[in-house]
Amino acid sequence: MHIYTNPPRKDWEAILTRPSQNFKKIEKIVKPIIKKVKKKGDRALKQFALEYDHAELDKIEVTKAEISKAEKQVSSELKTAIQTAYHNIEAFHTAQREEPIAVQTMPGVMCMRKSVAIQKVGLYIPGGTAPLFSSVLMLGVPAKIAGCKEIVLCSPPNREGKLHPAILYTAKLVGIEKICKVGGAQAIAAMTYGTKTIPKVHKIFGPGNQYVTVAKQIVSQKGVSIDMPAGPSEVAVYADKTANPAFVAADLLSQAEHGADSQVLLVTTEKSLVEKVQKEISKQISMLPRRDFAEAALENSVVCIMKSTKDSIDLLNEYGAEHLIIATEAPREIMDSIVNAGSVFLGHYTPESAGDYASGTNHTLPTNGYAKSYSGVSLDSFVKKITYQEISEEGLSLLGPTIEVMAEAEKLQAHKKAVSLRLAEILSKKPELQKK
Incomplete structure (x- = not known):
């Protein structure tokens, strides 16, 4: 030191x-992988499994039989430990739920906001020298609490074409059903573009090596969101x-x-x-x-x-x-x-x-100085905040002139007219609402 x-x-x-890290050097390796997966789908994933994981895969998706077998291979001691962690993580992340808010900003003008789950999410779980079954809890538990409709888990297989038993046991405990034997940048590409086996998702989560990290940064420019730079x-x-x-x-x-x-x-x-x-x-x-x-x-x-x-x-x-x-x-x-x-x-x-x-607490956290501007993964990471507004006739009669003045000042006449037409109709029916 x-x-x-x-x-x-x-x-x-x-x-x-x-x-x-030499981003440009890694990018030169990762980009062709992403391109090949986008073009060839499952066929490319099986080729990369053979090339990088030395595993010959018949099927990419983990079967129910494999999950049942893996469950028997996990010791009762480890199962108890995972269950304890599960309950603690669930308790902390459940407490992060936010109730919808509704505020009347002025008479007749109601503004609201509520959390809505991201519908499709992908979870990347490292499985090489350290199979991180704990990350299944850290990502899967809040995804379930948030109400994500489709959860896809990808993790690299070993030479026998299998995933670590603790990863499969934990995924079953959490309630994740779509589990695929895919690692590296190719897993990120598959979740970004979709293949016959792996559905396209809206947001990708999870730690990984330098190739996974660079792949996540690349695909974040292609229409899919990621949890954070890591x-x-x-x-x-x-x-x-x-x-x-x-x-x-x-x-x-x-x-x-x-x-x-x-x-x-x-x-x-x-x-x-x-x-x-x-x-x-x-x-x-x-x-x-x-x-x-x-x-x-x-x-x-x-x-x-x-x-x-x-x-x-x-x-x-x-x-x-x-x-x-x-x-x-x-x-x-x-x-x-x-x-x-x-x-x-x-x-x-x-x-x-x-x-x-x-x-x-969650262990998926910003690294490399990104803690200055990013939060770690939480329940918020799996939801979107949607705002709503509802304006009554009285509300628009009060607020409308303000909007007209501002739109006029920005020279956006269509914005102004969208208000003016409504005001004219309201005042024709209810002249008493004419602003004094």
Whole structure:
């Protein structure tokens, strides 16, 4: 990890730079994949499954028999854990429902708004080195609560042409029926354009590798919406003298093990803490099965020893972390000062892993600094807000002249006439409504 002591503000941007990705290089690989899927549909998907996943597929869609078999392969312990997470995530996202609003802005003018579910959504679930069955919960649960009519789940198969049993079990628990063995950029293309097996959707959700990420960005310009721009996972930890070095090291490693392109950031005012955390990292990393990924990620990672709490918070807001852990004695005193973060974890006993799996908040979050302008996935991500208005004769007689003046000023005569014709009819019937 690269260590900086009291870095000047002018250097913050350079110090906090994420590991770079060659978008143009990846785009050159992804675009032909998207084009081929658009043209050849299922045939292209089977060819890519053979080429990239080394799986020869007879059928793309998972059968009921496969789901039943997978359910038996998941241990009762894991089923219980998934069910607990399911109930917590469901409780938190159900609480996010908004009642329709109706406001009379002036007599006879009623304005309304309500949430309407996005009808068709696609969920991408990574399945390679880390099959993220937890993402099935994070995306499927709010999609169901929102009332999405059609939910399609795509995940890459293994060499045997199968999906991880926990992914299938979780999908069944959530109530997702359309599950397809498709990964990578080709899955994103299939959900964008539709194939014989995979229906076209209106919005695509889910994390993925650099090819999936670039594919999502490309298709977002082709008429389909995406949840957010996303990239490699990241965590920032702000720790004071009360922090447990072993906890901090474990939190940093929990993100570093995601992949070589992940990044972790430690911010503190305590130089002695840094040394203790480094020792703990050396001790813990040796026991990790994904040690190589973690070591590579640490090469991209940063420690900033700051002179004050204020400077620390300013630096963290400049970074805009996907996950931010506030490992301090009084985290709630700092909480309101954080304005840029995907999800915040307060106190010494709130590991980021809790949000990844089972506390109830969503783990699909903005990365790469997008937390400055994007929210993580929530119930809102699966709905549209539609506004309505209803104006009575009295209402238009009051509001109409205002609209006429504004339309006239913008030289939009048809806009003005749409009001004037109605006003003339209203006043011919009810001259008492003539504005005084």
